[in-house]
Amino acid sequence: MTGLIARFRSPAELVEAVRRLRDQGYRRLDAFTPYPLPELTELLGGSTSRIGWIAALSALAGGALTYAVIYWTAVVDYPLNIGGRPLHSWQAFLPAALVSAALWSGLATLIGMLWLGGLPRWHHRLFDLKGFDRATYDRYFLLVEDDPAFEASETRRLLESLSPEHIEALGP
Amino acid sequence: MIAPIQNPPIDHVIDPPLAERFGRTWWIGIGVALLGVLFLLYGLRGPAFVGIGVWGTNIPYVWGFDIASYAWWIGIANGAALFASILVLTGSSLHTAVNRFANGLALGAAICAAVFPVFHLGRPWLAYWMIPYPTAQGVWPQFRSPLTWDFWAILTHLTAIALLWYVGLIPDLATLRDRAKTRTRQLFYGLAALGWRGSARQWALHRRAHRIVALTLIPLLFLAQAIVSFEFVGTLVPDWHETRQPLHFIATGIQLGIAMVLLVALALRRRLGLHRHIDDWDIDLLAKLLLANALVTAYAYLDGWFMELMAEPPIREALLARMAGPYGTLYWGGFMLSVLPPQIFWWRRVRLHWWAGATVAALVLIGIYLDYLSVVVGGLVRTNLMIAAPTYAPTVAEVSLLAGTLGLFLLMVLLSVRRLPIVSLYDTRAEPA
Numbered sequence: 001m002t003g004l005i006a007r008f009r010s011p012a013e014l015v016e017a018v019r020r021l022r023d024q025g026y027r028r029l030d031a032f033t034p035y036p037l038p039e040l041t042e043l044l045g046g047s048t049s050r051i052g053w054i055a056a057l058s059a060l061a062g063g064a065l066t067y068a069v070i071y072w073t074a075v076v077d078y079p080l081n082i083g084g085r086p087l088h089s090w091q092a093f094l095p096a097a098l099v100s101a102a103l104w105s106g107l108a109t110l111i112g113m114l115w116l117g118g119l120p121r122w123h124h125r126l127f128d129l130k131g132f133d134r135a136t137y138d139r140y141f142l143l144v145e146d147d148p149a150f151e152a153s154e155t156r157r158l159l160e161s162l163s164p165e166h167i168e169a170l171g172p
Numbered sequence: 173m174i175a176p177i178q179n180p181p182i183d184h185v186i187d188p189p190l191a192e193r194f195g196r197t198w199w200i201g202i203g204v205a206l207l208g209v210l211f212l213l214y215g216l217r218g219p220a221f222v223g224i225g226v227w228g229t230n231i232p233y234v235w236g237f238d239i240a241s242y243a244w245w246i247g248i249a250n251g252a253a254l255f256a257s258i259l260v261l262t263g264s265s266l267h268t269a270v271n272r273f274a275n276g277l278a279l280g281a282a283i284c285a286a287v288f289p290v291f292h293l294g295r296p297w298l299a300y301w302m303i304p305y306p307t308a309q310g311v312w313p314q315f316r317s318p319l320t321w322d323f324w325a326i327l328t329h330l331t332a333i334a335l336l337w338y339v340g341l342i343p344d345l346a347t348l349r350d351r352a353k354t355r356t357r358q359l360f361y362g363l364a365a366l367g368w369r370g371s372a373r374q375w376a377l378h379r380r381a382h383r384i385v386a387l388t389l390i391p392l393l394f395l396a397q398a399i400v401s402f403e404f405v406g407t408l409v410p411d412w413h414e415t416r417q418p419l420h421f422i423a424t425g426i427q428l429g430i431a432m433v434l435l436v437a438l439a440l441r442r443r444l445g446l447h448r449h450i451d452d453w454d455i456d457l458l459a460k461l462l463l464a465n466a467l468v469t470a471y472a473y474l475d476g477w478f479m480e481l482m483a484e485p486p487i488r489e490a491l492l493a494r495m496a497g498p499y500g501t502l503y504w505g506g507f508m509l510s511v512l513p514p515q516i517f518w519w520r521r522v523r524l525h526w527w528a529g530a531t532v533a534a535l536v537l538i539g540i541y542l543d544y545l546s547v548v549v550g551g552l553v554r555t556n557l558m559i560a561a562p563t564y565a566p567t568v569a570e571v572s573l574l575a576g577t578l579g580l581f582l583l584m585v586l587l588s589v590r591r592l593p594i595v596s597l598y599d600t601r602a603e604p605a
Contacts, residue, residue, distance in 0.1 A: 034347065035598035036375040045376025055384045066324075069304055073312035082316055095321040095399055102392040103328040106335045106385050113339070113381035114366065117374040121367030133350035135370055136343070 001125060002172045003028075003145040004155055006164035007134075014140035015039045017162040021144060024158065028145035032126070032135040054112035055105045062104025067097040129168065139165070181448070182597045186351055188444055189591050197443065201586050208579010212287075215573030219291045226569040230562070232555035237570035238292045240544040243400050244428065245285035245577065246326070247421070247540065250397040251429015253278035253333045253389060255461075260336070260386035268599040269454040273440065274433045275337040276594070280584040281432070282330045284577040289322065291573075318402040325396040332392055336385045342368050343378065344597045397425045404547065411490035412551050416475055423472040424540045427465040427510060431540075434458045435533035436585065438526050440594060449595045452524055459514075459523035462536065466514035473507055494550035498563055502546035509539025 008014040014031060018040060021029055031040050070093045074080070079087050114120055126132050126143075135141050142164075144155055152169070159167055188194070218226035229236040256275040259267035290299045302323040304313050313320045346368035349361035368374065401421035404412035437458060441450040480491040494503050513535040522528045549564050588594070 031372045032370045033372070033375070034370060035343075035601040036379055037372075037602075040372045041376045041379070044372035046373055048376050048380040051377060051380045052384065055388065059388070070315045073304055074315050078310065078312045080314070082314075085316070089316055092316040095318075095395065095402070096315055096324040098395060099321075099324045099328040099392060099399075102388050102395075103324075103331055105388045106332045109381050109384045109388070110335055110339055113377045117371075117377045119366050119368065119374070124367060124369060126369060136347040136350045136368075 001145060001170060003143060003150065003170050004152070004159060005126070005129065005144070005168050005170060006142045006159045006162070007131060007166040007168075008140040008142065008162075008164050011037050011140050013163060014142055015043075017142050017159070017164070018043055020162060021142075021158070025149040026144060026147060026155075027149070028147040030143040030145070032132075032141040032143070034136050034138065034140075048116075050116060051109060051112050055109045058108030059101040059105035063097045063101030066100035067093060070096060125170070129170075131166065143170075182347075182593075182600055184444075184446060184448060185593045185595045185597055185600070186347065188589070189348060189593060190352055190357070194590055198586060198590065201582065205579050205583035205586055208576055209583060210576075210579075211572040212576025212580055215569055215571075215576045216287070216291060218569040219294065220296060224292070224294045226567060228565050228567045228570060230564075231559075232552045232557060233549060233564040234552065235548045236564055237545070237566045237574060238288050239403075240541065240548045241574045241577065242285050242288035242292070243421070243544045243548075244541050245281045245288070246329070246400055247397065247425035247428040247544075248432045248537075249278045249281035249285055249329065249333065249429070250393045251278075251426040252281065252433050253329075253336070253429070254393045254426060255429055255433060257336060257386035257389040257393070260340070260382055261390075266454050266457050268596055269450045270433055270437055270458070271599070272337075272340060272596045273436060273588075273594045274429075275333065275340065276588050276592075277432055277436055277585070278429070279330075279333045279337050280581050280588075282326070282333055283584070284581050286326055286330060287573070287577055287580075289319075289326065318399060318406040321399050322403060325399040328392060329396045332385070332389050336382075336389055339378070339382050339385055340596060341592065342366060343370060343375075344593045346370065347597050348593065394422060397422045400425075404551070409490070409551055410486040410554075411480065411494065412547070414480065414487070416472075416479055420472045420476065423465070423468045424510065424543060427462065427469050427536060428540050430458065430462045430465055431533040431536040434462055435530055435537070438530050438533070440589065442526060444589070444594070446595065449600060455526075455529065456520070456523050459517045459529055459532075462533065463514045463517040466511050466536070470511045473511065490551065490554055493554045494546055497550060497553045499546055499550040499553060502542045503550055506539050506541075506543030506546050509535045510543060511539075513539075 006017065008017065011033065014033065015037060018029060018031060022043060029044060031037075031044055033040065071088065074089075074093070075087045081087075082089075126135075131139070132141065142159075144150065144159070156167060156169075218224075224238075227236060227238065229238070252274045256271050256278060259271045259274070290296050293299055301307075302313055302320065313323075315321075342365060345361050345365035349358055349365050352358045352361055398418040398421065401417040405414065405417045407413060434455075437450055437455065441447055441455075476491065480487050482488075494500070513532045516528065516532060517523050552564075
């Protein structure tokens with residue numbers, strides 16, 4: 001990861017900078033903010049629909065697996081006549097299967113969120129950057145990575161025109 | 173043009189968890205909570221080493237304090253979690269104020285609730301028999317039984333509430349990691365924050381995931397609260413074996429959750445000076461919600477009177493026995509305390525009065541406990557057996573267990589207030605000013 005990282009004092013400046021760089025053809029941009037900014041989510045967040053699929057499919061898988069376990073234990077392996085009710089009394093099998101579906105879906109959503117977001121991690125290069133700890137508090141960071149539109153001195157000049165508080169180069 | 177640099181409006185929330193000292197009141201609170209935990213240890217000693225004979229339960233009172241307390245705690249958990257997850261989805265400003273600790277309260281209450289069914293088993297060390305795993309004797313859990321459903325419901329409930337809470341916490345843990353001064357705290361929050369950097373991608377995924385977890389939780393909570401009532405409905409006892417029971421338990425459960433959230437919101441806002449985050453508007457809305465839900469509970473009672481008093485004799489007599497039998501006080505106490513005190517919230521000035529709010533919330537919490545006790549004990553007063561019906565009274569062991577879970581709950585609330593941001597930091601700031 002090589003590139004430049006600029007620190008801004010306000011979210012408005014960061015959003016403006018992202019827009020400008022996007023217009024100039026930069027594609028490998030990333031922003032770090034203490035709280036979600038809807039504009040940035042739209043510009044840089046990417047698609048999150050995979051997480052919905054992960055949740056839905058896990059719910060189906062969890063529900064189906066639990067139902068299968070119930071069916072096999074209560075109908076096949078250990079059939080018990082309870083007051084003459086049918087062995088496959090599906091109504092009674094639903095509650096446990098449904099709550100398991102929710103359990104699977106919730107766990108998969110957390111795992112999916114972390115996995116798609118490149119987490120969990122012990123460490124990240126950016127944490128070595130002086131002042132980056134304020135990305136979760138009161139500063140707004142823009143990372144411009146080396147991409148076809150990237151031209152170190154040119155990009156730095158462009159960033160400087162956007163009145164950042166500080167710019168730092170990330171070496172290889 | 174450079175905007176003036178301001179201190180972010182979250183320092184009020186960040187400071188308490190990172191403060192070196194927390195004041196004497198907190199330590200007194202911890203002392204009280206630890207005393208409560210001693211009661212819990214005493215309460216658990218009986219069923220663990222002697223057996224559930226130490227409880228006052230005996231035929232016909234097969235259930236007593238244990239199940240009433242369980243239903244009460246799980247009601248608080250379900251109500252508060254439902255409230256929290258609806259807030260995540262609607263994203264109102266009440267969400268910012270109370271969502272985090274409503275969720276925390278739900279988690280604490282669910283942990284307290286889980287104590288009861290496990291020890292109610294009589295042989296708590298065999299609780300793992302509820303898990304369908306291949307045993308040498310070839311016996312499987314009975315999935316036609318509401319007790320088995322409940323095992324799944326509690327398990328899922330605990331996990332799902334913890335998930336919603338934790339997913340919401342991750343970015344805030346990262347903030348604390350970066351603000352913490354000592355190495356131990358940096359490590360503690362750093363590990364918990366899982367390397368969160370707050371990149372645009374991570375925020376986008378986080379928002380989606382948080383909403384999905386909340387969305388999954390809502391039907392789950394209705395189901396879990398209904399399953400609590402299925403344990404009654406699944407028996408043949410008249411008045412328990414009624415289609416309306418799930419409705420009654422859901423109405424009272426949500427009311428419990430809102431009452432607990434209101435009570436703790438008032439206490440926290442006073443003690444920690446969070447008036448800026450939990451403002452009058454939030455308290456006003458919470459009080460209105462409690463009032464609205466009291467009307468739903470009143471409807472549930474009315475429905476019981478109409479449906480059961482017009483039903484066939486065994487059902488009618490069972491309800492009459494609950495109303496006018498030896499435990500009639502529980503029934504009417506439950507009705508009056510859960511429905512009447514919130515009516516005072518029709519007046520706006522009362523809604524904003526902190527001690528009036530706290531008193532009403534506490535009365536509602538007590539009232540619904542009485543209601544559950546009335547369902548459990550009053551429901552079993554007619555034995556249909558040829559024995560002289562004794563009366564049920566809780567023993568010291570049972571009361572200790574209830575007091576002990578209250579202590580455990582207080583301990584968890586105090587510890588989370590001490591070390592975690594009780595108002596969502598990022599939501600506070602993302603909120604349009």
